Amino acid sequence: MTEQAANKPQDIPVSTEPSIEFFILADRAEAVNGKLYMMGGAWDRYAIQNFANPIPISFALGILVPWLATNRQYTLAITIENLERQPVPNFNLTAGFVAGRPAHITQGETQRVTLAIPTVFFQVKEPGEYQAVARLSSGAESRVPFHLIQAAALTVPRIS
Secondary structure, three states: OOHHHHOOOOOOOOOOOOEEEEEEEEEEEEEEOOEEEEEEEOOOEEEEOOOOOOEEEEEEEEEEEOHHHOOOOEEEEEEEEEOOOOEOOOOOEEEEEOOOOOOOOOOOOOEEEEEEEEEEEEOOOOOEEEEEEEEEOOOOEEEEEEEEEEOOOOOOOOOO
């Protein structure tokens, strides 16, 4: 093989549907003007003092939208499931989005759409392993496993 042949770019298949580039759990997330702002992002363990209380969570996503998939309405659904893929009761988020074709992008260019779901609450009865699931109406799916653990009881020293 010649050096020229080795450096020749390979044909890249053209996608016609959006895909989830990344899906991140966070304490707080916002998307503003194509940028994500997160606090406490990318955790995989969360210590809970009292499982009787609602648990706060935020989500940050990057969705790649190919040129041929622009100017169409898509739906994002987010659920939380246990390892048996049973959904957590009373938790089902949906959001719609459309990626247009701004004048400054090149024909054929894929765009990254940044989405954030600011703090929402869910509730489970016990510690365990769960997974957040993001699904697009185009069929793309991403799963992020995480552990909810019982926080150690806090003891306050007595002052005599």
